Amino acid sequence: MPRKVAVLGSGSWGTALSIVLADNGHSVHLWGRSEEQVTSINEKRKNSRYIKDVELPDGIQASTDIRTILADADYVVIVVPTKAVRDVIQSALPHLNSGALIVHASKGIEPETHLRISEMIHEELPEGHNHPIAALSGPSHAEEVCYRQPTTVTCSSEDEEAAKSVQDLFMNQSFRVYTNIDIIGVEMGGALKNIIAIGAGMTNGLGFGDNARAALMTRGLAEIARLGMKLGANPMTFAGLSGLGDLIVTCTSEHSRNWRAGKRLGEGISAKQVEDEMGMVVEGIRTTKAAYQLAEKVNVDMPITSELFHVLFDDKPPKEAVAELMGRVKKHEVEDLKLNDKDPLNYFEP
Numbered sequence: 001m002p003r004k005v006a007v008l009g010s011g012s013w014g015t016a017l018s019i020v021l022a023d024n025g026h027s028v029h030l031w032g033r034s035e036e037q038v039t040s041i042n043e044k045r046k047n048s049r050y051i052k053d054v055e056l057p058d059g060i061q062a063s064t065d066i067r068t069i070l071a072d073a074d075y076v077v078i079v080v081p082t083k084a085v086r087d088v089i090q091s092a093l094p095h096l097n098s099g100a101l102i103v104h105a106s107k108g109i110e111p112e113t114h115l116r117i118s119e120m121i122h123e124e125l126p127e128g129h130n131h132p133i134a135a136l137s138g139p140s141h142a143e144e145v146c147y148r149q150p151t152t153v154t155c156s157s158e159d160e161e162a163a164k165s166v167q168d169l170f171m172n173q174s175f176r177v178y179t180n181i182d183i184i185g186v187e188m189g190g191a192l193k194n195i196i197a198i199g200a201g202m203t204n205g206l207g208f209g210d211n212a213r214a215a216l217m218t219r220g221l222a223e224i225a226r227l228g229m230k231l232g233a234n235p236m237t238f239a240g241l242s243g244l245g246d247l248i249v250t251c252t253s254e255h256s257r258n259w260r261a262g263k264r265l266g267e268g269i270s271a272k273q274v275e276d277e278m279g280m281v282v283e284g285i286r287t288t289k290a291a292y293q294l295a296e297k298v299n300v301d302m303p304i305t306s307e308l309f310h311v312l313f314d315d316k317p318p319k320e321a322v323a324e325l326m327g328r329v330k331k332h333e334v335e336d337l338k339l340n341d342k343d344p345l346n347y348f349e350p
Contacts, residue, residue, distance in 0.1 A: 185237030205266020
């Protein structure tokens with residue numbers, strides 16, 4: 001059954017998800033801040049700033065007026081950088097349709113508060129609200145989704161029926177959606193893999209090869225799981241789409257802006273220069289700060305995150321960071337995990 005869906009955020013990922021929804025026959029209303037961009041979408045059927053060569057379906061209409069976008073919307077899909085989430089929710093709140101299901105497709109953690117995005121959204125909504133909240137995450141480059149290339153993601157919510165509803169909304173022949181009730185693990189995996197992607201790009205920029213990248217990804221997944229489990233996530237989530245899957249795609253492709261940012265760091269460019277040069281938000285930079293703070297707060301060992309924090313915020317030379325990681329005290333590969341006798345097949349504890 002066709003639905004009215006409001007997509008808040010007209011960047012590459014917001015555009016890609018709008019295409020999926022329009023292909024499924026839904027009425028898609030895309031909100032953006034730029035009048036020029038909105039006009040291009042409506043009149044030329046192009047979002048030239050982000051996805052240059054893709055013609056947008058007629059089912060997508062854009063506007064800078066958030067009230068118009070949200071009017072009678074059954075679903076609200078938030079696709080903005082983490083730092084903009086609160087502002088967007090505050091702007092949307094007076095115009096939300098009663099009971100509208102809120103889906104976010106952003107990946108990050110808020111510095112200082114250390115909140116996941118669903119927690120940020122919940123905090124901005126009024127007490128006793130009736131808006132289910134879901135997260136859409138997984139290995140998905142926007143460019144490939146726009147070209148209808150096979151993509152598989154996961155939807156997570158504390159409300160299982162909400163997750164299934166979002167699954168039905170998005171799923172089609174080229175965009176497969178699984179469900180997962182572990183929203184902590186899904187959001188943490190999606191956020192923290194951006195940190196490791198910066199590290200993977202940095203190894204490339206330093207001239208290192210596949211051995212270094214494989215080591216970084218493998219040990220990076222271990223520290224993602226450690227922090228996620230400390231917060232209550234199911235470790236099996238990190239072996240799935242929003243964990244290992246997203247880590248692979250983000251650490252091995254030039255489509256990934258976090259990987260590209262890391263490569264430039266490895267080539268000797270400062271973090272500020274990298275962000276200025278890219279002209280887009282590099283979510284992993286902000287997430288590195290938040291994860292570093294959170295790991296210290298809950299006493300979880302995250303050596304890769306720690307070294308990247310010092311590279312990004314203390315101007316530590318990347319080569320020194322790599323030397324620190326390689327020179328760490330001897331460890332057993334799995335000494336920081338042990339089986340939980342209550343559920344040995346599905347749960348691990350640090």
